[in-house]
Amino acid sequence: MARGRKGCSVTTGQQWDIVTSVGLTALGVAAARALETHREDRLISDPYAAAFVKAADAPAPMPTSPAEVAALPEDSIWAQAKMEDYMGVRSRCFDDFFLEAGQAGIQQAVILASGLDARAQRLDWAAGTTVFEIDQPKVLEFKQTVLDGLDAAPKCAHRPVAIDLRENWSAALTEAGFDPSKPTAWLAEGLLPYLPKEAEQQLLETIDRLSAPGSRLAVEDFANVGQIFEDENIADFGKEWGLDMRELLHSDDRPEAPDVLRGFGWKTEVEGSEAKAARYGRDLSGLFGQMTHASRFVEAHKPE
Template identity: 85%
Template sequence: MTGTNDVSGGSAGTERGASVTTGQQWDIVTSVGLTALGVAAARALETHREDRLMSDPFAAAFVKAADAPVPMPTSPEEVAQLPEDSIWAQAEMEDYMGVRSRCFDDFFAAAGEAGVRQVVILASGLDARAHRLDWAAGTTVFEIDQPKVLEFKQTVLDELGAAPKCAHRPVSIDLREDWSAALTEAGFDAEAPTAWLAEGLLPYLPPEAEQQLLTSTDQLSTSGSRLAVEDFNDVRRLFEDEDLADFGQEWGLDMRDLLHSDDRPEAPDVLRGLGWKTEVEGAEAKARGYGRDLSGMFGEMADASRFVEAHKPA
């Protein structure tokens, strides 16, 4: 459910989430980094499906290269080898991740068709969109994430001989730092329309950090820019689901210690207040549109998830 960064700049204000508000950097097999690895495993499983909604030819390689301390199956055969009571065998995590990935892949395709040639992926994690999507000619993709994450990802891609399908500019910086300046130094043009993505990120942020992220994105966006966000309309509901706790414990994590349950303004409302026009669709409705019925543990939680697409008018 996650990218790999938290942009909090101090105390979370609550006990929950305290573990991701320190100044640490995460590698790919600890804390939030481990959840990003789990998402990559789910994308690999989705890629094996005959009715797949997206294809990620790199996801399994990331999982194998990381040598995770817990099972991370990347094929149906590997899932079948797990104990019957394994959460992986019950969660059907690939259903939700397939829908989510396809939704945002479609977002970028639509932005390209509209003439947007500059892309910024916030907390990009292990999704190598710069390498797996067919970008319009002249597109530049900026990926922002922590240095260890981007270094690991690039090392695996180099070993595979994978080449990006666009101008690819990784920006190695923690989102708690001055990422706007680092992005500009990497060649970002604030005068050009931009397609932004915040996938698997907002639930890991305290309210003030989420507000800061959206405000900074707005300040860097000219008219014609677009923004896609994975949002949860009631994060507290996730804390009441014991299956979520069990899933994290199988990885040696308590997911409820990584997420923030603070009351916060609704992301669509924040964006509207900044002058953006927004469209919101629940994950279950989005799944139905793709002909997919969300099921399993992640399907049960999907009613809290929604996808927000915003456009900044002239």
């Protein structure tokens, strides 16, 4: 059993759909990607994000256009947070990661806790690439239903793996056709803060065990997620969605992910989100901009 910051328990068999618990946060991220797609200076284009939000019938407003944001009360979190700024930077960072991995000859990719980002459908993958997506069964089922309704075809060999990461996901991944002898591009986006210390360590150990030399890993990491949510304005972020983010995120002390990976022999590069945003010409503002002191992007390479 894992416990959150205030003692919220998550048992191994517990699942969520797209409008409850962590699934609802994935829906919020999809709404932010839809808003980013409307910008003239957009960093990404996600033509499916708005459809996910509309199909979900969320219990709280999830605007997908500037007009919908403008129609909300001025004190709405969507007007204050400017979540799309950060999510645009984050999504672009990891889109670039996969495209660069493909250019380097890596033809196997694994997206951990993939949520509602339809990278298999929206990215131009290198020829011969197989993309594995791991997430809760109900989340993947919902996503595929919406994509089927849009006739959205993947631009790669696409293999969803419906399993909870707290279960034996490595076996399920292998059964789905994953080949540990081939270099792999791994992504852990918006994932680590939801894992307790032991689960994060096990996740990184499993990635290392399954990674052939030449593999790459991209991680969204937070130096101290607990400190972020000591700010009451940020702590209130999930209230419009009926969530207390402090109940979902783990702030226990733990070894930093780049240090763990270096201990396994990986070469790592770390860039803060503010510096990454500057390279993309984006100024992070709003409540999400206050996260930049702790948020960072890690890219790691397993030497050949």
